[in-house]
Amino acid sequence: MNDIYRIYHNDIGIAFQWKKDVEAGFTETIQVVFRNTGFYLDYKEVKEFYNKAKVAHHLQQCEGCAKKGKCSSYLLQTPTDKVDLAVTKKELNSITDLLKGTLFQIELNGYINEICKN
Known part of the structure; x- marks a missing residue:
C-alpha cells in the first residue's frame, strides 16, 4: 500500500494511482x-462508468433476459466496448458507490489544489 495514492475505497474495491506514475507526471x-x-481509466472514463452504473440500476435486468425479474444479475456496461459485467444488486450498489466516491475525491482534490495556487 506504500506504492499507491489511495483515492477511495469501500467493501468491494479500491481506486488509486501508482506513486511511480504520479511522480513521472x-x-x-x-x-x-x-x-x-x-x-486503468482516466477521469472521463470513470465518469462514463459511473453513468453506465446508474443506467444499469434503471434497467434492472439484462436486455433479452428470459428470466424477466427473477434473476439477481444486472448487466453493467464498462467504458471498454468489449467488456460488460454481470453483477448482483449489492455489487452494483457497491460499484456505483466506489465510482461516485472516486469522482468526488478527484474533484475535491482538484478544487483544493486550485485554491492553494492562489
Whole structure:
C-alpha cells in the first residue's frame, strides 16, 4: 500500500494511482479494482462508468433476459466496448458507490489544489 495514492475505497474495491506514475507526471491514469478485475481509466472514463452504473440500476435486468425479474444479475456496461459485467444488486450498489466516491475525491482534490495556487 506504500506504492499507491489511495483515492477511495469501500467493501468491494479500491481506486488509486501508482506513486511511480504520479511522480513521472502521469496523473490522469486511475486504477479501479473490484471483483478481481482492474481497470486503468482516466477521469472521463470513470465518469462514463459511473453513468453506465446508474443506467444499469434503471434497467434492472439484462436486455433479452428470459428470466424477466427473477434473476439477481444486472448487466453493467464498462467504458471498454468489449467488456460488460454481470453483477448482483449489492455489487452494483457497491460499484456505483466506489465510482461516485472516486469522482468526488478527484474533484475535491482538484478544487483544493486550485485554491492553494492562489
